[in-house]
Amino acid sequence: MTMFIIQAALLFAIAFFLGCIIGSLLKRMFGAEKMSATAETAPSSSVAEKRPVEPSKPEPKKSPAEKEEPVEKTIEKPAAKKPAKAVSKSKPAKAKTASAPKVQDDLKRIKGIGPQNESRLKSIGVTTYAQIAAWSKGEQKEIGERLSFPGRIEREDWVKQAKVLAKGGDTEFAKRVDKGDVDSSKGEAKSVSTGKQPPVMNTAPDTGADDLTQIDGVGNALEKKLNAIGIYKFDQIANWTAEHQEWIGHELGFSGRPERENWVGEAKALASGKLAKATAKSKRGAITAKRKK
């Protein structure tokens, strides 16, 4: 009898463990799928509807198989799942580079999204309510950090608002925006119309981002903001036109600063390696240079 109980407990533990592995694998695979779905197309709510269906699907399939010989299966399954892991890892990167859907919603109807956040979201390919509605907690955190407002998305519950709006409903805030009561959400963003957005990278390059703080005038905070916009390399900055500089200045909240401090010139020198001293220059040096100014 004790033997039976031990056996049962063991099987129970194995089943639990197996469930954990499969659950996390599903999350990983499904999370990646969702990212690509949000970035590619599907402005309808079909993306959001996928969620409850998928995780439950494979479950009944696996449990009968497991019933027969659970012990043997534990050995087989993790090995069989490994290739799937490798595939899913590459998915988020692919998803991020995917182009934005053609349909665009007025994201400013979401409380917490103003003209600036809207243009930043557009720059990373988020243009519809359905995309926001489908964000997972992890994505909310990541995008919050990219927008330089960690935790804001969760705090203001953009996802919940977006779900309502994606279904064609109206939130209290959206109604006010429609009436024109909300100044910050009126019309097109001024910041969007000033200058032109330079080409950006959606993710940090594989070769590693350059240390942008080597440019005089760029501190750690500005470097973070530039990275959030999608500027990681000196040669990106080196290729900015006057319009691009205007746009960036506006985005950073320091209009005219890139031009004034000649970021482009410095970036050109840094990118070509001519400015060897600057390359070797420490952040400390950059800060003292800033203080002198």
Next chain:
Amino acid sequence: MFYLIEQLFLLLLIAFVIGLFVGWTTHQTDNTQQ
């Protein structure tokens, strides 16, 4: 005996579902760590 085995299977199924839930909720997707 049959009843006992059935109970065991049910228990296993429950454990599996719990595991699935735990795995799902505790797993962090890769993109959150980037």
